[in-house]
Amino acid sequence: MTIIDWISGALGVFGGFFVLVGGIGALRMPDVYTRLHASSLTDTLGSLCILGALMLQAGLSLATLKLAAILIFLLFTSPVSSYALGNAALLSGYEPRQLRTLEREKRP
Amino acid sequence: MTGILSGFILSLAVLTALGAMRARNLFASVMLMGIFSLLMAAEFLLLDAPDVALTEAAVGAGISTVLLLSALALTGEEEKPQPRPPWIGLAAVIIVTAIVFYAVKDKPMLGDPNTPVQTHVAAEYFPMTREFVDIPNVVTAVLASFRGYDTLGEVIVVLTAAIGVLFLIGPEAPVGRKSPPTLRQASEGLKHHQPVRIVGKIAIPFILLFALYVQFHGEYSPGGGFQAGALFAAAIILYGLLEGRPAAASIIPTRILRIMAAGGALIYGGVGVVTLVLGGNFLEYTVLNDDPVVAQQFGIIVIEAGVGITVAGVLLAIYHAFAARGET
Numbered sequence: 001m002t003i004i005d006w007i008s009g010a011l012g013v014f015g016g017f018f019v020l021v022g023g024i025g026a027l028r029m030p031d032v033y034t035r036l037h038a039s040s041l042t043d044t045l046g047s048l049c050i051l052g053a054l055m056l057q058a059g060l061s062l063a064t065l066k067l068a069a070i071l072i073f074l075l076f077t078s079p080v081s082s083y084a085l086g087n088a089a090l091l092s093g094y095e096p097r098q099l100r101t102l103e104r105e106k107r108p
Numbered sequence: 109m110t111g112i113l114s115g116f117i118l119s120l121a122v123l124t125a126l127g128a129m130r131a132r133n134l135f136a137s138v139m140l141m142g143i144f145s146l147l148m149a150a151e152f153l154l155l156d157a158p159d160v161a162l163t164e165a166a167v168g169a170g171i172s173t174v175l176l177l178s179a180l181a182l183t184g185e186e187e188k189p190q191p192r193p194p195w196i197g198l199a200a201v202i203i204v205t206a207i208v209f210y211a212v213k214d215k216p217m218l219g220d221p222n223t224p225v226q227t228h229v230a231a232e233y234f235p236m237t238r239e240f241v242d243i244p245n246v247v248t249a250v251l252a253s254f255r256g257y258d259t260l261g262e263v264i265v266v267l268t269a270a271i272g273v274l275f276l277i278g279p280e281a282p283v284g285r286k287s288p289p290t291l292r293q294a295s296e297g298l299k300h301h302q303p304v305r306i307v308g309k310i311a312i313p314f315i316l317l318f319a320l321y322v323q324f325h326g327e328y329s330p331g332g333g334f335q336a337g338a339l340f341a342a343a344i345i346l347y348g349l350l351e352g353r354p355a356a357a358s359i360i361p362t363r364i365l366r367i368m369a370a371g372g373a374l375i376y377g378g379v380g381v382v383t384l385v386l387g388g389n390f391l392e393y394t395v396l397n398d399d400p401v402v403a404q405q406f407g408i409i410v411i412e413a414g415v416g417i418t419v420a421g422v423l424l425a426i427y428h429a430f431a432a433r434g435e436t
Contacts, residue, residue: 073311076307076310076311077307077311079303080303080304080307080308083301083303083304084301084304087301
């Protein structure tokens, strides 16, 4: 085990942890927006870490270049797809849950 | 390891399919079917069939999802409740499932070298590819040269599908009908959503470039006309989703799309006629050049181009036919 193996292993575990947390969050959170919040942020960071780990394993090769291309693609598209999803939810009339409970409390 | 991964993917696929059937909301069903296609693409990749995987990912997960969504925008979001329990359908499904399970017993093991699939013609295709066509991707050689006649049939099927759809729902928007407000967005696109537009526009050139790579690199790596046509159409459809369908129609007008759909098939069939005129058999490329290997490669490139043009034209024509219904 070289030092690179250790770093890449740690990155892989980090990435897996974030993806797992995101998955739990998407299942456990109460409404669309909090679920989206839980899954989108961790997803981006998690895939970043995992791809970083794979790049360290691949070393200086064509595979690293391809992984880097995938990384850049995910960095661009993953947050934007979350944005589009949240926007679509707002447009189709889903209100954030907290707003709903607040309004209910205001009413006598 | 591959077995575990494959089992995991297939179980997920079964769960997704069940979810798609159970969902009352049709949008959810369509999305689950897209996920199902993506899982199947991953499974094909595990089975060392990257050409099929590429097609499944581009057509199954990408374009058919868009087409189904635009069809749903015309009809409705919720499934209609069934008047009575579908007993006949249930019985049919149970019987067919039992037959399939019974037949699985006779299925040879994956990779068994003594099955007819391995011993019949496949064993000859590999040396034949090296001798007559001399390209690394045997799939392309089989698809475009040895089985060129079958592929011509597939292209005609794709063209016929487009003709059928255009006959049913018409190439142009119906006149004098008000569109429901949900459809307004289909024609206007996402003009007010800057992040989506900007990132989408960054992605489109790369998708087009990748489509061209898949088209013209199909002899060396997985890919070919079908996949490239689907990718090309996906890029234009993405532009249509971002900027509205009329903007996409101004890039390639629907009139030209219809010419593309028919023209690609015409190129394919035309190569066959040219080989006939030059004294060979139908689609026997060897007569196209003095060097038979070069002739084979030339013929494959030309007919793959025809396939790509037809597929792109057909998919875009169907997309326009659906999306144009939403415009007033």
